[in-house]
Amino acid sequence: MYDRRPPRSRMTFETDDRARVTLVSHPFGLRITGEIDRGNRHLLAxxxxxxxxxxxxxxxxxxxxxxxxxVAGMRLIVTAAARLSSDREVILDPISPAxxxxLSLTGWDQAPGLRVCS
Incomplete structure (x- = not known):
């Protein structure tokens, strides 16, 4: 079971040899670095x-x-955005060229509940 309380400061949620997911309390969200693929997609999920x-x-x-x-990793993000109530969004800011x-190739830059910045 996940702790539903927001983190008080930045902390590493999960990591492996190719990716790191860090919780960020303000603004509320996640910093994701490295590579997300079949081998570590569970971190993002x-x-x-x-x-x-x-x-x-x-x-x-x-x-x-x-x-x-x-693409499967990006689908996790798009699906999460679609699961939010209409008064919430997943905001991608900033994003890397990759x-x-x-997003451009899949057309998901226009997905419901997803806002792409910078």
Whole structure:
């Protein structure tokens, strides 16, 4: 079971040899760095599940340090955005060129509940 309380400060949620997910309390969200693919997608899935349950705020994802994300990983983000109530969003800010490319190729930059910045 995930602790539903927002973190008091930045802390590492989960990490492996290729990716790191860090909780950020203000603005509420996650910083995801490294590479997300089949081998470690569970890190992203777990962190997004926690963020969906942890509060009533928008969820800001800092993806500026993400050097690679496969389509299935991006689908996790889009699906999380779609699961939010209409008064919440998943905000991608900032994002890396790799993320921008996947969003553009899939058309998910216009997905419901998802706001792409910078």
């Amino acid at each position: 777990g962190a997004l599940t926690w963020a969906l349950l942890a509060g009533s705020h928008d969820i800001r994802l800092d993806l500026s340090g993400l050097t690679f994300i496969d 993320v921008r490319r996947v």
